Amino acid sequence: MSGIDVDLAVNGLITGLFYALMAIGLSLIFGILKIVNFAHGEFYMVGAYAYTLIALALGVPVWIALPLAFVVGALLGWLTERTLMRPLYAGYTSWGLMRDEYAVIVTFGLSLFLINLVDKVIGPYAYRGPPLVETSRVVLGPVLISGHRLLAAGIAIAVIAITAALIKWSFWGQQIRAVSQNRLGASLAGIDTAKASVIVFMLSGGLAAFAGALLSPVINASPDVGIFPAIKSYIIVVLGGMGSVPGAIIASLFLGVIESFGAVYISFQYRDAFGLILLMLFLLFRPQGLFGEKGREV
Amino acid sequence: MAGLLRRDMLGVALAVAAIMLPVAGAQAADPIKVGVTITQSPPGSVVQGTQVKDGLEVAAKIINDAGGVDGRKIELVIEDTQGLPEKARAAVEKLITRDKVVAITGEHQSSAALAGIEVAHRYKIPYINTNGWSDAIREKGYPEVFNPGNYNSRVGSAAAATMKDLGVKRVVSIAENTDYGIGLAKAIGEALKKVAPDVQYKYETLDRASKDFLPAILPMRANAPDAIINLMLPPAAYIMMNQLYEQGVAPSAKTWLYDGSGLADYPDFWQNVKEAGKGMLVFGLYHPKMAQPALGKQVGEAYTAKTKNEPNRLLFQAADSLFLIADAVKRAKSTNSEALIKALGETKYTGTRGEITFSKDKGYAFNQWLDVPYVTFQLTEINQKVGDAALVSQPGQPLDKSKLWKPAK
Numbered sequence: 001m002s003g004i005d006v007d008l009a010v011n012g013l014i015t016g017l018f019y020a021l022m023a024i025g026l027s028l029i030f031g032i033l034k035i036v037n038f039a040h041g042e043f044y045m046v047g048a049y050a051y052t053l054i055a056l057a058l059g060v061p062v063w064i065a066l067p068l069a070f071v072v073g074a075l076l077g078w079l080t081e082r083t084l085m086r087p088l089y090a091g092y093t094s095w096g097l098m099r100d101e102y103a104v105i106v107t108f109g110l111s112l113f114l115i116n117l118v119d120k121v122i123g124p125y126a127y128r129g130p131p132l133v134e135t136s137r138v139v140l141g142p143v144l145i146s147g148h149r150l151l152a153a154g155i156a157i158a159v160i161a162i163t164a165a166l167i168k169w170s171f172w173g174q175q176i177r178a179v180s181q182n183r184l185g186a187s188l189a190g191i192d193t194a195k196a197s198v199i200v201f202m203l204s205g206g207l208a209a210f211a212g213a214l215l216s217p218v219i220n221a222s223p224d225v226g227i228f229p230a231i232k233s234y235i236i237v238v239l240g241g242m243g244s245v246p247g248a249i250i251a252s253l254f255l256g257v258i259e260s261f262g263a264v265y266i267s268f269q270y271r272d273a274f275g276l277i278l279l280m281l282f283l284l285f286r287p288q289g290l291f292g293e294k295g296r297e298v
Numbered sequence: 299m300a301g302l303l304r305r306d307m308l309g310v311a312l313a314v315a316a317i318m319l320p321v322a323g324a325q326a327a328d329p330i331k332v333g334v335t336i337t338q339s340p341p342g343s344v345v346q347g348t349q350v351k352d353g354l355e356v357a358a359k360i361i362n363d364a365g366g367v368d369g370r371k372i373e374l375v376i377e378d379t380q381g382l383p384e385k386a387r388a389a390v391e392k393l394i395t396r397d398k399v400v401a402i403t404g405e406h407q408s409s410a411a412l413a414g415i416e417v418a419h420r421y422k423i424p425y426i427n428t429n430g431w432s433d434a435i436r437e438k439g440y441p442e443v444f445n446p447g448n449y450n451s452r453v454g455s456a457a458a459a460t461m462k463d464l465g466v467k468r469v470v471s472i473a474e475n476t477d478y479g480i481g482l483a484k485a486i487g488e489a490l491k492k493v494a495p496d497v498q499y500k501y502e503t504l505d506r507a508s509k510d511f512l513p514a515i516l517p518m519r520a521n522a523p524d525a526i527i528n529l530m531l532p533p534a535a536y537i538m539m540n541q542l543y544e545q546g547v548a549p550s551a552k553t554w555l556y557d558g559s560g561l562a563d564y565p566d567f568w569q570n571v572k573e574a575g576k577g578m579l580v581f582g583l584y585h586p587k588m589a590q591p592a593l594g595k596q597v598g599e600a601y602t603a604k605t606k607n608e609p610n611r612l613l614f615q616a617a618d619s620l621f622l623i624a625d626a627v628k629r630a631k632s633t634n635s636e637a638l639i640k641a642l643g644e645t646k647y648t649g650t651r652g653e654i655t656f657s658k659d660k661g662y663a664f665n666q667w668l669d670v671p672y673v674t675f676q677l678t679e680i681n682q683k684v685g686d687a688a689l690v691s692q693p694g695q696p697l698d699k700s701k702l703w704k705p706a707k
Binding site: 003004007008011015115116119123124125126127128136137144145146149215218219220222223224225227228229259260263264268269271272 | 338339340341344345347348475502503504505507508509510511512513514516517519520532533536537540543544545546564565566569570571572573
């Protein structure tokens with residue numbers, strides 16, 4: 001493997017880690033609510049702005065601004081679930097009765113609202129978030145990477161691991177998995193399904209905002225910064241299997257590496273098309289994704 | 299009997315006068331509506347749109363405070379195109395057919411301008427292209443379209459001259475995937491072939507909506523060119539510059555970074571690039587040390603008072619666009635589109651940047667102000683104001699290499 005290949009692999013994996021932070025939340029929302037949140041990219045955008053403005057405008061140290069951005073995203077997630085999502089499924093015990101196309105319309109509307117609100121209130125100018133460390137270049141063998149990006153990757157690994165562990169072993173994680181398997185059954189077993197939905201939305205919003213915050217020194221916060229990461233998240237959720245957290249992680253890393261190598265060896269201009277091509281192939285030959293389950297409804 | 303008839307006629311005449319006078323007065327006070335198509339929301343450049351809007355509003359205020367044009371105030375009717383051609387087309391159609399504007403101006407993105415001019419041409423309404431640089435806009439040869447702003451061939455020849463003076467052998471342009479970016483990249487290539495045929499040149503096209511350009515930059519680290527020319531707009535341009543710096547590609551001891559997009563005077567430039575901008579050579583359409591007419595200084599001061607920002611070239615281009623329309627209305631003594639187009643074609647007006655006239659040569663020069671002033675300067679400190687940056691060349695003068703700075707590594 002040549003030096004540039006190592007560079008591409010490392011950068012692809014790092015990019016994949018940030019995709020995973022975004023995609024896990026989306027996958028959880030689909031798993032438990034069976035809806036796609038089309039405002040997910042805007043949670044990422046809000047996190048990027050929250051981190052940048054808290055650190056720059058309020059002078060808060062970056063290591064405090066970072067978790068605060070998570071909190072802002074979680075609060076936005078709570079507000080979204082409580083005011084926009086709850087009316088869609090409240091009173092429905094069967095998913096067959098819920099009008100999930102309303103969720104598409106509502107979340108699209110929320111996306112447009114947030115983009116334009118930020119554009120008008122904060123302004124159209126991009127803001128570069130302060131880096132976690134000032135070291136602009138770190139040399140690791142053939143790989144040259146910024147200190148911030150390296151540290152952000154490490155933090156992303158830790159957060160993903162903690163999230164996966166919480167989902168698998170914690171009390172609420174088990175409740176969430178029960179609700180995602182069978183909402184009616186979980187409800188009959190005494191699980192508060194509404195609370196599970198709130199937790200998932202808050203976790204999803206927090207993770208997306210955290211991803212935006214980690215990347216704000218790299219991607220520079222602007223009103224439309226969340227559009228592309230959101231599209232990648234939708235692709236990853238399908239590739240990994242809708243509702244599968246391990247699937248979302250594996251698919252994210254896979255997509256990051258594919259895009260990295262494809263951009264150099266095939267074409268950079270079609271870099272964002274590789275994910276869409278993979279999506280089409282999976283939908284044709286393995287629609288359940290890597291770790292999803294096949295199902296049939298009559 | 300005759301007396302009665304005379305009295306009736308007098309009564310009728312008085313009644314008619316009573317009706318006509320207010321109407322005539324209202325017509326004289328009717329504002330002159332000017333349609334403006336700018337980006338006010340993503341995915342287009344909202345930063346540019348905001349600067350153009352500010353420039354037009356400053357100019358409108360200057361005109362209206364001086365009594366308007368023959369007593370008629372200027373009224374801006376603004377439409378958001380989002381930088382999208384289809385929205386630009388719809389915006390121009392609406393402005394012409396529903397708002398009945400006398401002229402269209404403000405457009406700052408070439409793709410949107412190329413769409414808008416088709417509608418203006420169909421309706422034969424004057425279109426003042428504020429900042430669409432693509433030569434293709436001029437090459438259409440539409441008599442309604444006037445171009446007082448910069449054009450790709452101008453940047454192409456300036457960039458090529460700079461590369462020649464720097465003595466570089468390999469040049470790479472990084473262009474955004476738009477009519478402006480690709481057109482300019484090609485224009486630079488053509489110009490280099492003429493002035494420096496030994497220079498190896500190629501260009502890379504990057505998606506302006508992307509947030510990661512590392513896969514495109516990594517191969518350059520292995521085989522760095524002597525100069526990289528930026529042909530991208532914010533925010534993608536800032537991300538690309540940061541990643542070029544992070545990877546040690548440019549600006550560096552080996553590789554010059556030259557900006558052909560006019561980034562340096564954007565209000566958010568330094569906040570977004572920091573050390574990545576230090577050492578950048580800039581094709582500058584505005585520098586405080588440039589000779590500027592009194593109107594330019596007036597507009598600049600009014601802009602700074604309004605926004606608390608330093609003036610920039612988009613402000614002056616926008617202001618000139620509106621001043622030219624007002625001047626044409628005044629000379630034509632009419633807002634009839636045919637009369638306006640004729641008057642615009644005969645323009646000889648000293649705006650904010652110099653005396654503006656429109657060439658009648660075909661191709662990129664058609665209805666273009668050819669002598670758009672520019673300079674080349676270099677940013678040598680982080681957070682440096684444009685006015686403090688070293689002027690390294692002016693039109694007609696070669697690059698002053700003694701003023702150039704390059705990083706140690």
